[in-house]
Amino acid sequence: AESCVLEQRVALKCEISAVVARSADGVGRVFPVAENRHRNGILDVSIVPARVAPALTQRAEEWAVQIARRLDYCGVLAVEFFVTAGGELLVNEMAPRPHNSGHYTIDACATSQFEQQVRTLCGLPLGDTHLLAPVVMVNLLGEAWQRGQPQWERVFNVPEAKLHLYGKHEARAGRKMGHYTMLGATADAALQKALIVRSALYPDWTE
Known part of the structure; x- marks a missing residue:
């Protein structure tokens, strides 16, 4: 007989994630917890603040800080939770670097x-991590380039939207080419506007 688990x-x-920064002298600062949605195994949307019970976000923040401390980690660390x-x-994954779900920052x-990350590496005091406004981050994948260069005015025409392109020359399906963030009065309001913009950029996609 064979043993099995x-x-x-x-x-x-x-899924939610907490991004924490820890300095060499042991000071830790955690960013607001993000609620993450995936599409075909790739991060699609991050919603901040996460729409879960406050006790859960507090626990996620505390665990992220504790993990960084127990590892004696210096730098930015992302901890994903189910x-x-x-x-x-349930801790799902850890990434020892700035993370896609933290781009909203x-x-x-x-x-x-x-x-x-720069502050931790240069021995500078850690910066303030508080949230200025509810926000949604949407990844831009190569699919948005299927019909040529996307119509970026559909992002720029929304005052609360911020576009970030990564300068990659080849657009492939599933490849992260950039992202945009959408600010709002609430997380739900930001999400609604963000998805309207995405529908315009991805005319061939369905929810």
């Missing part, structure tokens, strides 16, 4: 995750 099938509600249907948190936080 049996794992219980877990009912998952959503939220179960029963309201539990460029436009919606007092300090971005990239500036925070």
